[in-house]
Amino acid sequence: MGSVTGSISIAAPVGEVFAVVSDPERLPDWCTDFARASRRDGDHWTVDTPFGPVQVRSSADRRTGVVDFRVISEYGDHQAFTRLIPVSDTETEFVFTRLFGVGEGAAEAPQLLSVIEGRLKALSTLF
Numbered sequence: 020m021g022s023v024t025g026s027i028s029i030a031a032p033v034g035e036v037f038a039v040v041s042d043p044e045r046l047p048d049w050c051t052d053f054a055r056a057s058r059r060d061g062d063h064w065t066v067d068t069p070f071g072p073v074q075v076r077s078s079a080d081r082r083t084g085v086v087d088f089r090v091i092s093e094y095g096d097h098q099a100f101t102r103l104i105p106v107s108d109t110e111t112e113f114v115f116t117r118l119f120g121v122g123e124g125a126a127e128a129p130q131l132l133s134v135i136e137g138r139l140k141a142l143s144t145l146f
Contacts, residue, residue, distance in 0.1 A: 028113075029112075
């Protein structure tokens with residue numbers, strides 16, 4: 020097992036960034052390569068992706084700035100762990116870690132990191 024991690028400084032208060040990141044309905048706004056649409060489906064979310072629908076479960080804790088995601092599909096489970104760190108009243112550091120899924124390893128790390136960096140940039144443009 021392994022992981023890749025990226026981070027970005029966002030010019031917005033941690034509460035504003037948390038409101039976007041912790042809302043699975045907002046995934047299409049910043050995970051543009053992955054989420055085309057998102058809708059609540061019982062105790063999870065169904066996200067329409069280029070590969071078909073997937074199930075997304077998320078947990079969020081505003082106090083600690085932690086938002087975690089588990090994506091379940093016919094291709095296997097993928098997990099991402101994020102952390103929002105208040106740098107100041109007007110700046111947030113957002114850290115995104117993606118664990119390798121089944122069949123992924125060091126060889127896929129550069130591509131996975133590139134995906135994360137694209138998502139981080141997309142998120143930063145929302146503020």
